[in-house]
């Protein structure tokens with residue numbers, strides 16, 4: 001794997017707000033992100049958090065315009081164009097929404113895909129390299145990463161089976177072949193090794209209740225650790 005300087009990796013840190021948390025969910029299509037985000041939201045709301053779910057590109061007026069442009073685009077964009085489009089939308093989302101919301105205590109912002117998706121899709125599958133993608137993101141506010149990221153790991157077969165059940169029209173990224181998906185899976189493994197402290201891997205093949213039980217364990221530790229720091 002390519003060499004990534006430690007200083008570059010260390011420029012990424014979670015936002016420093018007390019009693020507010022930034023989370024993301026990662027994994028290929030059909031890995032169960034939407035399902036588990038819904039449960040996580042209910043769990044956190046039961047614990048008196050205000051929960052916001054965001055998706056990229058989007059979440060701001062500018063981001064929604066970009067989303068339409070990217071997802072409806074019929075020609076393949078250059079990977080750098082993709083990476084910068086997502087980064088542009090992300091910078092605006094952090095500035096307009098994430099920072100403001102997290103400054104309110106007891107808020108949790110959940111991103112359905114975030115930086116790791118850009119690393120995996122543009123960095124790995126489209127060959128830009130992780131280093132270049134990280135360099136694009138190394139300055140504030142793009143260097144803000146979640147306190148915890150849940151990576152739902154499923155096989156290509158499971159991903160396909162679940163997508164077939166869902167039967168939505170395929171979007172810009174979903175209409176790709178097996179080789180592309182294998183690269184995504186490999187990319188997620190590489191990204192997990194770059195950020196071992198932030199990323200929690202979950203077996204997405206388990207039934208939803210079992211997957212969520214693990215998430216709940218991790219969340220409980222995260223919330224407790226931060227409570228202890230305050231004392």
Ligand SMILES: Nc1ncnc2c1ncn2[C@@H]1O[C@H](COP(=O)(O)OP(=O)(O)O)[C@@H](O)[C@H]1O
Pocket residue numbers: 027028029030031032033034035036162163165166204205206207208211
């Ligand atoms: N752990 C699971 N076991 C079996 N089916 C699941 C599981 N998690 C999600 N599903 C189903 O798989 C499909 C895709 O799940 P979804 O949460 O939308 O995944 P994603 O958001 O990652 O694409 C949905 O039909 C969902 O009900």
Ligand SMILES: [Mg+2]
Pocket residue numbers: 033034112
């Ligand atoms: Mg989803």
